[in-house]
Amino acid sequence: MRPFLLEGGSVSQMPVAEGKSVQQTVELLTRKLEMLGAEKQGTFCVDCETYHTAASTLGSQGQAGKLMYVMHNSEYPLSCFALFENGPCLVADTNFDVLMVKLKGFFQSAKASKIETRGTRYQYCDFLVKVGTVTMGPSARGISVEVEYGPCVVASDCWSLLLEFLQSFLGSHTPGAPTVFGNRHDAVYSPADTMVQYMELFNKIRKQQQVPVAGIR
């Protein structure tokens, strides 16, 4: 398991506002990385599908069903992650998708909820950097930056190192510590932590959907 940092690359925070498109911003970032000396290592993809509990299983009080996110990460090609917001994270093998089809009666897939990020994977010494474009349907909605530092398994131990590294190519747009590490400082980093961060990022981007920021197109 490798500590990992996900940069909340929403559009408003990125220099996109200066009049560049998402695509241009991504190019800018990757060019910076390449100039640093990072090596291109193929592509990556993280996708997320939202399920909500079916109406038949809900209580009569009319409470809203919990949302469940089923995610895949190309870094863990044999795994499938199922997460609840603020809830537990289940790690299963890829057969889980088939199981979800069987569980139609309890969990229904939200329409057009699929959100994913695709991009290039870079290796720079011990750092693994993934810069991706977050897309929802046909439109690009943001940028995600993931930085992983291989040799360390406790995130808080290498947080400042990650931050410094991020500053080298993001400039001032560095994020605060992810909330995943908020309450546990010495915990060993796990892949589930990565997926929680991606889920939070996707939710953040989804909420911005209603108020499209200028400069996206």
Next chain:
Amino acid sequence: MSGVRAVRISIESACEKQVQEVGLDGTETYLQPLSMSQNLARLAQRIDFSQGSGSEEEEAAGADGDAQDWAGAGSSADQDDEEGLVKFQPSLWPWDSVRNNLRSALTEMCVLYDVLSIVRDKKFMTLDPVSQDALPPKQNPQTLQLISKKKSLAGAAQILLKGAERLTKSVTENQENKLQRDFNSELLRLRQHWKLRKVGDKILGDLSYRSAGSLFPHHGTFEVIKNTDIDLDKKIPEDYCPLDVQIPSDLEGSAYIKVSIQKQAPDIGDLGTVNLFKRPLPKSKPGSPHWQTKLEAAQNVLLCKEIFAQLSREAVQIKSQIPHIVVKNQIISQPFPSLQLSISLCHSSNDKKSQKSATEKQSPEDHLYVLEHNLHLLIREFHKQTLSSIMMPHPASAPFGHKRMRLSGPQAFDKNEINSIQSSEGLLEKIIKQAKHIFLRSRTAATIDSLASRIEDPQIQAHWSNINDVYESSVKVLITSQGYEQICKSIQLQLNIGVEQIRVVHRDGRVITLSHQEQELQDFLLSQMSQHQVHAVQQLAKVMGWQVLSFSNHVGLGPIESIGNASAITVASPNGDYAISVRNGPESGSKIMVQFPRNQCKDLPKSDVLQDSKWNHLRGPFKEVQWNKMEGRNFVYKMELLMSALSPCLL
């Protein structure tokens, strides 16, 4: 008659039949009436012939009358009458007894006469001598004794023989039983070590490693034979065992895998003709039956065959820059240029021919026993892998495969981890890697050793680690000067010898990667040794109180070295009068110059510029020291002498 009713009178005849007995229920059992002949016979019995003889008519007539009377009367009454008559007669005739005797004599004479007359005719009667057992002669009792003794002796002998026969029978039976028992106990022991099954009336065993996960198609069956038809009279050989095993002919003898590395490629003609020399069969351990060694040897042959089959299959499949060659019982691969790794299967049956040819060419040093052992380990690992991939129980929903592979999904393994699980490196690739490593290691050792023996000053010490990985080992190289180990330990190198290359970790953390070429390591060590001398001077200067004026590991001036760079140092004496400059190159060797104060140089031409006497304290020109004529056993010692000579006397 007419008027009176007739009275019925039943007339019953008197019982004609005599009643024999009356039963309790009143039934009478009758005697059957006598037949005519029987009656006649009875009557005839009654006639007293002696009474009615022809001499007295009267008597006869009387007798006749009597007879007539008697006929009707009851027999018992007649008898009584007659007795009464007989009693009465003696009183009648006083000479009666005489008469009776005469009469009987007459009768007998008459009879004799009749008989004789009849006999004389030889018509109805003949006289034959009556056969009578003749009495045995006089010696008879002795013979009889002898015969009887003989008889009884024969009887006794027969009994003894019978008994003996029975005894021998039981003895042989015992022996057979014992053999049978031995066979069974041997079978039991065999069963504890080997898989056996019964097919028909045969007992078959399994030599193969199939149950351990082997996929080798050889059936590896052996047959258990009962070896009980041994001649019981002869002495049983010591190694006799009632149980024997028959091994398939292709598994007989001994086999081993030979791995060797040769420097130059052999002639093509030599390919595939590895000598099948026979190693002596391992002596059976005392107490273990000989079938055990036999089976173990056969199993070893089977395993060697499997290893070789696997290796040759991989050799054909794997694409490498220099293709692997498989010829007969040999696989040849080139791990490094002009270096050849040969793996061969040596299988020798027990005939003496192969044994003879073996001893001639055997050269024991080109055996890589470690690799041979590792091949065995690898195939067993391979077996285990195949075994564990099909192992039950298995979750119904999970895909088939290795357990770690199955867990990789739920445990969220990343790409690298999955790759490491899926490493499908074959036996051949692994063994080639190991061979490369072993070769590189031995070559490194040889290089260091040759340098150490060739160059005395400075000294090289190599500390090899005892515990290695199969693909990596490390050695610590120290370069020191004799007598100054404490002050000159600047050069400490850690050499990590891998498969293809050697990584050198310097004491200060620099990492240098050397290729497998021998020359690279040698050059590197030579340059390090030359640097060491300069470092040593620096350390020495510190100890002696000299000042370091300049120091350079890589001097850019002067003649260019073919290996590395020269290094140089300049040190000044404590009072500043003298300076020593040392330039040491790996190839050019060391050059030591001493700078004297100006006032000590007599031949120095008077300068027009430096008129003032204070300039005399400036150091003058350098003069080279004839270093090889200096006293001292090594460079640092010489330097120490030089420094102390140039230092002012403190006294």
